[in-house]
Amino acid sequence: MxxxxxxxxxxxxxxxxxxxxxxxxxxxxxxxxxxxxxxxxxxxxxxxxxxxxxxxxxxxxxxxxxxxxxxxxxxxxxxxxxxxxxxxxxxxxxxxxxxxxxxxxxxxxxxxxxxxxxxxxxxxxxxxxxxxxxxxxxxxxxxxxxxxxxxxxxxxxxxxxxxxxxxxxxxxxxxxxxxxxxxxxxxxxxxxxxxxxxxxxxxxxxxxxxxxxxxxxxxxxxxxxxxxxxxxxxxxxxxxxxxxxxxxxxxxxxxxxxxxxxxxxxxxxxxxxxxxxxxxxxxxxxxxxxxxxxxxxxxxxxxxxxxxxxxxxxxxxxxxxxxxxxxxxxxxxxxxxxxxxxxxxxxxxxxxxxxxxxxxxxxxxxxxxxxxxxxxxxxxxxxxxxxxxxxxxxxxxxxxxxxxxxxxxxxxxxxxxxxxxxxxxxxxxxxxxxxxxxxLMQLEPAPTDIRGARNLLSVALQYGNAFGQGMQAAALKAADFFGNDDILYLMEDMATGEIRLSILWEWLHKGAVLTEADAATGVKAGDGFSTDLYKKLLDEEYEKLLKADNKDVFDASKTTTLPISKEIAEVYVLSDVKAPWFIDLLNINLNNTDLDEAKDRIRLYMDTLVNEGKRITENLDFVAA
Missing domain, CATH: 3.20.20.360 (Malate synthase, domain 3)
Incomplete structure (x- = not known):
């Protein structure tokens, strides 16, 4: 049955x-x-x-x-x-x-x-x-x-x-x-x-x-x-x-x-x-x-x-x-x-x-x-x-x-x-x-810098927003390139949103060393990627999305699904316990546009993960016949 x-x-x-x-x-x-x-x-x-x-x-x-x-x-x-x-x-x-x-x-x-x-x-x-x-x-x-x-x-x-x-x-x-x-x-x-x-x-x-x-x-x-x-x-x-x-x-x-x-x-x-x-x-x-x-x-x-x-x-x-x-x-x-x-x-x-x-x-x-x-x-x-x-x-x-x-x-x-x-x-x-x-775990030298962090954050925020709007596949690019037709939009899906937050989690919790100086943030080559820096970048990239044209960020999403996307990005990256799947945090908020409700659901998920070692994968809105 x-x-x-x-x-x-x-x-x-x-x-x-x-x-x-x-x-x-x-x-x-x-x-x-x-x-x-x-x-x-x-x-x-x-x-x-x-x-x-x-x-x-x-x-x-x-x-x-x-x-x-x-x-x-x-x-x-x-x-x-x-x-x-x-x-x-x-x-x-x-x-x-x-x-x-x-x-x-x-x-x-x-x-x-x-x-x-x-x-x-x-x-x-x-x-x-x-x-x-x-x-x-x-x-x-x-x-x-x-x-x-x-x-x-x-x-x-x-x-x-x-x-x-x-x-x-x-x-x-x-x-x-x-x-x-x-x-x-x-x-x-x-x-x-x-x-x-x-x-x-x-x-x-x-x-x-x-x-x-x-x-x-x-x-x-x-x-x-x-x-x-x-x-x-x-x-x-x-x-x-x-x-x-x-x-x-x-x-x-x-x-x-x-x-x-x-x-x-x-x-x-x-x-x-x-x-x-x-x-x-x-x-x-x-x-x-x-x-x-x-x-x-x-x-x-x-x-x-x-x-x-x-x-x-x-x-x-x-x-x-x-x-x-x-x-x-x-x-x-x-x-x-x-x-x-x-x-x-x-x-x-x-x-x-x-x-x-x-x-x-x-x-x-x-x-x-x-x-x-x-x-x-x-x-x-x-x-x-x-x-x-x-x-x-x-x-x-x-x-x-x-x-x-x-x-x-x-x-x-x-x-x-x-x-x-x-x-x-x-x-x-x-x-x-x-x-x-x-x-299968071999790393090679490559840049780790503020430009890379901004790209990671901006696309991750946009992806979470698109997901909440019903578009798990969306044409996206970092907000700094909005209006620049020389930089093409890329088709992004769940995996591309997830890896961006996953890398940011690594940088924060493993003290990634930045390879380039950045005048706007005052970062010098050799500085570590810190919590304060992450929060600063998160706020700045989020503000760019709030100011973006409807073409790039739906105006209706700026007071509904975009704030929820920001909350998920903040909890995911700052949490000492790494969430196993980004999609879990998005799924439990499908069809929800209330930020306070989203915060309660995100907290429930992370508490269950930390205390019981389990994921919440069910539809929280399912009402049986």
């Missing part, structure tokens, strides 16, 4: 179909298992912080917890994985973004899907996680829009026809040519992929029979697959998911069991659902082959995301005073620990399984948008293409872009090469030495 918030079944009968509700009830028992592994996560994290432990590789002679898979067998490829289906063989460019807009009627909201499927991307990861706003009932709007598009509902087709004309007008002005010849044919080009929320998040609208909030992973998986698998199969398309925030092979095994149970319930062969895994966690890079083995016939590839991964390294080493990240702009994919992380991923996917199957490596995110001055766009697009060329040469079979306008700017990098993928490209097998582990 499941308990759906009152009236939602009436509002979304096309999402909460009888078939979907039946499947949710079948999978509901997994809720307890997911909560167990999330509790284990928190216990491991607490132990590492208290005992100053670094993450290590698994004992090769042990068994992956929750499975019967021997660790050494997994590393040796002695497991049955998946052959790559036809529609995933070529994924040069995957776009990412949500399938819904906040507080928008369906005809407007569904335009997100139309732009995605007409963009020319080889695949599009419709986001139910980091880029999807969660205010009101956006998660259900997201599911509804995807169903309408996948089933080619007349409403969607009418919108798609209009959007195709808009895309072509832009393409002719920017690229000098149309990119869509026949919009109806173009809708069939892009592989549809869905990113479910991670095991660490709860759904806002469903509780299980015991009154426990339901793991969002169960809900997202079920609603997407049950409502769309038949239409996808009839169209000759694979059912493909991205799985985020996996930390261990044990957690991957939980996902595998969950997906297999749903396949069995629907009468599908095990392995019908294919999954990519986003490598976003330091612990996961220590268990890459083990994660592949645990997901077995479902697994098709890894993606090397940047922002979440940086945050996970920061979080895992919060206890280590010697580990201090520099300015965020310095931590590119070729920086120290990032370079070593990427190398482990490409070696893992190019290790064959028992049947000789390799896996895909999808490169990282390109956050640029070609909107700004001619000089600014030209410089930023050149960097985007250079980044894509580096990843292609390194062995990636494709990469991500955060906006549909970037597809035809970056895709030619792979078109010129012409190979559908780089499956099985030869790299050395993974090793598991102390040097390997050290490399």
């Amino acid at each position: 499941i308990n759906i918030r009152p009236h939602l079944q009436d509002l979304y009968p096309d999402v909460y179909t009888p078939e979907a509700q039946e499947a949710l009830a079948v999978l509901a028992p997994f809720n307890k298992r997911i909560k167990e592994v999330m509790d284990q996560r928190m216990q491991r994290r607490a132990r590492r912080q208290q005992q100053h432990e670094r993450i290590t590789f698994l004992d090769p002679q042990s068994t992956i917890p929750g499975t019967d898979i021997n660790v050494q067998d997994a590393r040796d490829g002695k497991f049955e994985g998946a052959a790559i289906p036809a529609d995933l063989q070529r994924q040069w460019i995957q776009g990412t973004g949500p399938a819904a807009k906040p507080n928008a009627p369906v005809e407007s909201s569904i335009r997100n899907v139309a732009y995605a499927l007409l963009s020319g991307a080889d695949g599009w990861m419709f986001d139910g996680e980091d880029a999807l706003g969660q205010i009101t009932i956006m998660s259900l709007d997201n599911q509804r829009n995807l169903k309408l598009a996948i089933h080619k509902d007349p409403l969607f087709l009418n919108v798609a026809k209009q959007v195709a004309a808009e895309i072509n007008r832009w393409a002719e002005s920017f690229l000098g040519r149309k990119t869509i010849d026949n919009w109806e044919d173009q809708l069939n080009f892009t592989t549809k992929i869905f990113r479910a929320r991670g095991l660490h998040l709860d759904d806002r609208h469903i509780r299980d029979a015991d009154g426990e909030s339901m793991a969002a992973s169960i809900v997202d998986l079920t609603l997407y697959v049950v409502n769309n698998y038949q239409a996808l199969q009839q169209a000759g398309s694979s059912i493909v998911l991205y799985l985020p925030k996996i930390q261990t092979a044990e957690e991957a095994g939980v996902w595998n069991a969950l997906i297999s149970a749903l396949e069995n319930h629907l009468g599908l062969a095990v392995g019908t659902v294919k999954v990519y895994v986003l490598v976003e966690q330091l612990e996961a890079t220590h268990q890459l082959m083990e994660i592949r083995a645990a997901l077995g016939k479902h697994f098709v590839g890894y993606n090397t995301g940047r922002w979440d991964y940086i945050n996970s390294v920061s979080d895992a080493l919060a206890w280590d005073k010697s580990f201090v990240n520099p300015n965020i702009e310095a931590i590119t994919m070729t920086y120290g620990y990032m370079r070593n992380y990427e190398d482990r991923v490409r070696r893992a996917v190019n290790t064959p399984d028992l049947n000789g199957n390799f896996a895909l490596w999808q490169g990282g995110m390109e956050p640029n948008i070609p909107v700004g001055s001619e000089a600014g766009v030209s410089a930023s697009m050149a960097k985007a293409v250079a980044g894509a060329e580096r990843e292609q040469q390194a062995g990636a079979s494709g990469k991500w872009v955060a906006h549909w306008k970037m597809v035809h700017i970056v895709r030619p990098v792979w078109e010129k090469v012409g190979q559908p993928n780089q499956l099985g490209r030869e790299f050395p097998r993974l090793t598991y030495t102390q040097a390997d582990a050290d490399g």
Whole structure:
């Protein structure tokens, strides 16, 4: 039995179909298992912080917890994985973004899907996680829009026809040519992929029979697959998911069991659902082959995301005073620990399984948008293409872009090469030495300065504000660059907001040494980053946002969600105990615009974390029927 918030079944009968509700009830028992592994996560994290432990590789002679898979067998490829289906063989460019807009009627909201499927991307990861706003009932709007598009509902087709004309007008002005010849044919080009929320998040609208909030992973998986698998199969398309925030092979095994149970319930062969895994966690890079083995016939590839991964390294080493990240702009994919992380991923996917199957490596995110001055766009697009060329040469079979306008700017990098993928490209097998582990935490000299701190703070404040407004994906830049079209806006999502506060926490609590003098603050090179300095910068950057035009900071937010964002940033960075997830503090304040109420909720969360070692992940506004 499941308990759906009152009236939602009436509002979304096309999402909460009888078939979907039946499947949710079948999978509901997994809720307890997911909560167990999330509790284990928190216990491991607490132990590492208290005992100053670094993450290590698994004992090769042990068994992956929750499975019967021997660790050494997994590393040796002695497991049955998946052959790559036809529609995933070529994924040069995957776009990412949500399938819904906040507080928008369906005809407007569904335009997100139309732009995605007409963009020319080889695949599009419709986001139910980091880029999807969660205010009101956006998660259900997201599911509804995807169903309408996948089933080619007349409403969607009418919108798609209009959007195709808009895309072509832009393409002719920017690229000098149309990119869509026949919009109806173009809708069939892009592989549809869905990113479910991670095991660490709860759904806002469903509780299980015991009154426990339901793991969002169960809900997202079920609603997407049950409502769309038949239409996808009839169209000759694979059912493909991205799985985020996996930390261990044990957690991957939980996902595998969950997906297999749903396949069995629907009468599908095990392995019908294919999954990519986003490598976003330091612990996961220590268990890459083990994660592949645990997901077995479902697994098709890894993606090397940047922002979440940086945050996970920061979080895992919060206890280590010697580990201090520099300015965020310095931590590119070729920086120290990032370079070593990427190398482990490409070696893992190019290790064959028992049947000789390799896996895909999808490169990282390109956050640029070609909107700004001619000089600014030209410089930023050149960097985007250079980044894509580096990843292609390194062995990636494709990469991500955060906006549909970037597809035809970056895709030619792979078109010129012409190979559908780089499956099985030869790299050395993974090793598991102390040097390997050290490399995954390797720092390199880079600036730590006031300009970097201002950028971190300004974007973090804006991101928290955008989240509260229902935009978990937002085009942002530091306030000092508002009005400067040479500095482009970047598409930011939850991970990019989180890592900024995480780095500021490091700088404050580890006494980061500033590498540059700053006349405005009187800071000299060699000074430490202090509490007084942080508070001064916070007040100054906040004041800039209050004075910003409505274009950059909605006027209505300046007395509602922006003050709450400032409160969260202040508590997060000043707290001696580092919060495990920025999104927790944002989630408990969704649909709340009262600052005093927000302060009470933030205090409740931090007190629970400090005194009980637990997170608050439920919807505090959920009223059961």
